[in-house]
Amino acid sequence: MKALAYALGRGLKDILYVETALAPALQSLAEAAAHKELRGALERHAAETVQQAKIVKDILRSVGMKAETGQSAALEGLLADCRRSAAEAEASARDAIIVVGAQTIKHYEIARYGALREWAKTLGYDEAHMLLTTILDEERAANLKLNNLAINSLNPTAI
Numbered sequence: 001m002k003a004l005a006y007a008l009g010r011g012l013k014d015i016l017y018v019e020t021a022l023a024p025a026l027q028s029l030a031e032a033a034a035h036k037e038l039r040g041a042l043e044r045h046a047a048e049t050v051q052q053a054k055i056v057k058d059i060l061r062s063v064g065m066k067a068e069t070g071q072s073a074a075l076e077g078l079l080a081d082c083r084r085s086a087a088e089a090e091a092s093a094r095d096a097i098i099v100v101g102a103q104t105i106k107h108y109e110i111a112r113y114g115a116l117r118e119w120a121k122t123l124g125y126d127e128a129h130m131l132l133t134t135i136l137d138e139e140r141a142a143n144l145k146l147n148n149l150a151i152n153s154l155n156p157t158a159i
């Protein structure tokens, strides 16, 4: 149990880094987007991300840990890929490229939160499990929204 508790603490701190660094990054992706609905969706996700960072801090405290920020080379790499491919894209395809970049990050968050909430459950941290499930559901909903936007609006106009 001690090993899993340590993994949970480290994982929560690392996802706190992700949410903290992602909020301004989503905002700048929103500014780079041309499609009005995409811009609005990314701005809403940026605001949601700020709230998620606050909740992760609460979760860390609820499991008896300090609300400290870890690190994520993965997020930095995913953001770098997203920015580079958006910069290289032809104008008509840029929004479609931005969307897949944002979705790739959402998938990363979904994978991390999926594990963290199960670890919290195994350790008997019921409140942490519940809050992490709420965030996981938000990440899934955000991904689905971006997916629908890509399929219905952005991909058809990227050609």
Ligand code: FE
Pocket (backbone or CB within 6 Å): 019, 049, 052, 109, 139
């Ligand atoms: Fe998030």
